[in-house]
Every structure is written in C-alpha cells, then in structure tokens.
Amino acid sequence: MGSNDEQGSRRISIFDTTLRDGEQAPGNAMSAHTKLELALAIEALGVDVIEVGFPNSSPSDFAALQMVSQALTTARFCSLTRANRADIEAAVAGGGTERHQVEILVTGSELHMEHKRGITREQNLAETRDAIRFARSLGLRDISLGVEDASRGSDDLLHALVDTGLAEGATTVLLADTTGHMVPSEFGEMIAKVRSWIPDEIVLATHCHDDMGLSLANALAGIEAGADEVQATVAGIGERAGNTPLEELAAVLTYKGHRFGAHTTLETSRLYEVFQLLSDRIGMAPPRNKPIFGDNVFSTLAGIHQAGMLRNPITYEYVEPERFGRERRILVGRHSGRAVLRHVFDELGMPWDPELGQKFYEEHIAGQADGEYISTTELARVLSSTLLATADS
Known part of the structure; x- marks a missing residue:
C-alpha cells in the first residue's frame, strides 16, 4: 500500500x-x-x-x-x-x-x-x-x-x-x-x-x-x-x-x-x-478551457474579474498557475473595464488621467470587435506610443 x-x-x-x-x-x-x-x-x-x-x-x-x-x-x-x-x-x-x-x-x-x-x-x-x-x-x-x-x-x-x-x-x-x-x-x-x-x-x-x-x-x-x-x-x-x-x-x-x-x-x-x-x-492543439493545460485557464478578460484580480489574484484564482508551470495573463477586450487601464498606467509609472483614460478606453477597449483582445503588455505599448505622440504635439 x-x-x-x-x-x-x-x-x-x-x-x-x-x-x-x-x-x-x-x-x-x-x-x-x-x-x-x-x-x-x-x-x-x-x-x-x-x-x-x-x-x-x-x-x-x-x-x-x-x-x-x-x-x-x-x-x-x-x-x-x-x-x-x-x-x-x-x-x-x-x-x-x-x-x-x-x-x-x-x-x-x-x-x-x-x-x-x-x-x-x-x-x-x-x-x-x-x-x-x-x-x-x-x-x-x-x-x-x-x-x-x-x-x-x-x-x-x-x-x-x-x-x-x-x-x-x-x-x-x-x-x-x-x-x-x-x-x-x-x-x-x-x-x-x-x-x-x-x-x-x-x-x-x-x-x-x-x-x-x-x-x-x-x-x-x-x-x-x-x-x-x-x-x-x-x-x-x-x-x-x-x-x-x-x-x-x-x-x-x-x-x-x-x-x-x-x-x-x-x-x-x-x-x-x-x-x-x-x-x-x-500534433495536438490544447482546448481553450481544459483544466491546468487549457489556453484560457489562467487568463481573464472580464472586467469584473480583473478588478478583483488586480488587487489580489486569489479573488478569482484558486489554482495557482506557477505551481503548474503556467503564467497568469490579464487580457484586454471589450469585456474589460477601466481597472485594467488604471493598472497599465500604474505599470508605466504614469498618474491616472481621467480624460485620457476615458478616451483611450473608448478607442482601444470598448471599441474592440467581438472576439478581439490584446495583452496588457501590448496595451502598455499602445498607451506609451499615444502619450509620446501627445507630448510631441
């Protein structure tokens, strides 16, 4: 035994x-x-x-x-x-x-x-x-x-x-x-x-x-x-x-x-x-939702979930990705909210600008087509480019 x-x-x-x-x-x-x-x-x-x-x-x-x-x-x-x-x-x-x-x-x-x-x-x-x-x-x-x-x-x-x-x-x-x-x-x-x-x-x-x-x-x-x-x-x-x-x-x-x-x-x-x-x-492709190995298992797109996870991942994450060789991904699509945008501002060391934030939210988050999404890394790159362009003008 x-x-x-x-x-x-x-x-x-x-x-x-x-x-x-x-x-x-x-x-x-x-x-x-x-x-x-x-x-x-x-x-x-x-x-x-x-x-x-x-x-x-x-x-x-x-x-x-x-x-x-x-x-x-x-x-x-x-x-x-x-x-x-x-x-x-x-x-x-x-x-x-x-x-x-x-x-x-x-x-x-x-x-x-x-x-x-x-x-x-x-x-x-x-x-x-x-x-x-x-x-x-x-x-x-x-x-x-x-x-x-x-x-x-x-x-x-x-x-x-x-x-x-x-x-x-x-x-x-x-x-x-x-x-x-x-x-x-x-x-x-x-x-x-x-x-x-x-x-x-x-x-x-x-x-x-x-x-x-x-x-x-x-x-x-x-x-x-x-x-x-x-x-x-x-x-x-x-x-x-x-x-x-x-x-x-x-x-x-x-x-x-x-x-x-x-x-x-x-x-x-x-x-x-x-x-x-x-x-x-x-030649086996992973399904989106299979436990532990699924593409989306440690990813989140919904704003309600992201608002909690950005404060503490434990709010919506019981199984820890790092225990199983995975990484947490916060993805940004039309279901995402402003909390993730504030998070990106913080990651860039930028103070929150409500007016710019609202404009950016409408153009790059709420305006995304069904099924479209980007990573927070890509969102930060776009935001940085936008801020640089604004400063130059």
Whole structure:
C-alpha cells in the first residue's frame, strides 16, 4: 500500500500510461524515439511506473521497450501483455526482468468472456493461472493482474480472478472501468470490496476511462476507498474519451489531498512542459478551457474579474498557475473595464488621467470587435506610443 508520511496521509503511486493507452487513440501514434523522449520527460515528473506499450503488438512497441528500459533511472517501466506465453516472452525479451512490471490483461466480465473472447470461466481462470506462473518462471517478480472490464464483471468472477492471481504471485491488482460506465459511488464500492479481499502489501490500482466525464472523479473515489495507485495519462489522452488526466489528479491531490488522506510527490511545475512536448510530437492543439493545460485557464478578460484580480489574484484564482508551470495573463477586450487601464498606467509609472483614460478606453477597449483582445503588455505599448505622440504635439 502507499507509504504514510506528510502528516499521516498516504502517498499515492502514479502509473503513467500516456505511451500505451494514450498512444492507442487515433492521431496519437508515437515512434519508438518519441516514446523514449516522452518517457524521460515523464520520469522527471517523479512518476513511479511508466507503461511503454504492448511489445508483442508491433516492432515499434518492442523497440520502444528496449530503448526506454535502458534509459530510465528512477521510474520502473511496464509492458502490457495478454494472458498468453508469447506476449510475456516478448516483454521479457524486450525489457528483461529488472525494474520491469508486466501487466497481464485478464478478462474481467462475463460480457467480455462471451462476446469478445468466446471462453468459459474455467478457461479464463486457467489462462490467468498459467500466464502468471509462466511470468514468474522467467524471473519476473513485479506482476500486475490487469482486470479488464472489471467494473462490469460479477463479484464472483472478480473474486475468483483476484484469488487466482494472488495465489500465483501477482503483486498488483489493477481494476479497470474499461468503458467508463461507473459513477464514483459504484467505483468506490468496487475498490473497497477488493481491498477487503487482498493483503495490505498488495498494490491496488485504478484505471478509469472518461466516457461520461468521470475518470478523475472515479479515480478519486478509488483512492478514498483504499486504492494505492492511479493509472493516468498526460492531458487525459487515451481510448475514446481518454483516461484520468495526470495533471488534474495532481491538482486535486495538491489542494484537496487532505480530504482523501492522500498526497502525491509529483513535480507539478514541470507538467506543462511535458504537455507541450506531447502536443508537439502528436500534433495536438490544447482546448481553450481544459483544466491546468487549457489556453484560457489562467487568463481573464472580464472586467469584473480583473478588478478583483488586480488587487489580489486569489479573488478569482484558486489554482495557482506557477505551481503548474503556467503564467497568469490579464487580457484586454471589450469585456474589460477601466481597472485594467488604471493598472497599465500604474505599470508605466504614469498618474491616472481621467480624460485620457476615458478616451483611450473608448478607442482601444470598448471599441474592440467581438472576439478581439490584446495583452496588457501590448496595451502598455499602445498607451506609451499615444502619450509620446501627445507630448510631441
């Protein structure tokens, strides 16, 4: 389980799956060299485990595992495999056994057994047993039982899979809400149930999808119910609607961790530079309003907000931009008021001139077209030019 420090709260282990689940989504493909570059940047954040990919799926994923396994120095690395010997052999061939977690994906619901796999419960348990036993025979000791679609499986099946996995030597149990169909109360109940089944030394991990916008809320419910580790991705990229966003998880645990009795030791100030690197490499433009990484998250245009923020940013800013490698921006458009203009006068060391201020406000602020805005730096430049022109005349 997560270690207890920071006034008794549990340190939550962070498992980053940007390079695996994140890369699986259309448009997010990464070369082996790109995965290496991103893995090193993600490691610098202080994450515990980095999932590199599915080495038996393609030569590129195999090469990425070879490169990343040799380059990481602090984080462990993880390979995804199915519950079969060929996948596990490929993982060991690519990454060896030291500091290498193998996540063996098993079928966690009757729905998947019938409609996806076409196997019986007995076959499911048998392949789970054989896969983990085989992994241990190859020298692997860090083995995650990855229960796919656990959130739609029966308690009876889930309990049998967990018991089988632990009996064979699994060290982590990962419960996946693969289709993102649970609400936090449901997901928390499932985590609490499994936590009661397994020894304290077994890591219990969450993997939540965002199909109904609840991946973060579900992961937090999991932490509250006893989960030790959260699988997340930078900017929440991943299959369909994506996964638990790493940066949002970090923000909640930074500001509200005491409510969950949990904390993280991530280097949050470096998150944005990792996002910028990821965005550049996969050609992803940030949305305007995404928490932490959105273009407008630490920007304000409305005069009512600006009047307060210019006195003290805390009036309208709870999340601090500098904690996440961002900067505060006061933008000026037709929704801005005179307070920002007074601020620019002060910044220039100029006394407030009501007549000039009103004229400048009408021409350069109120007169802007819909959607237009400028920065306070640009506004100061225009104001300086106007004052110089007035003095010369």
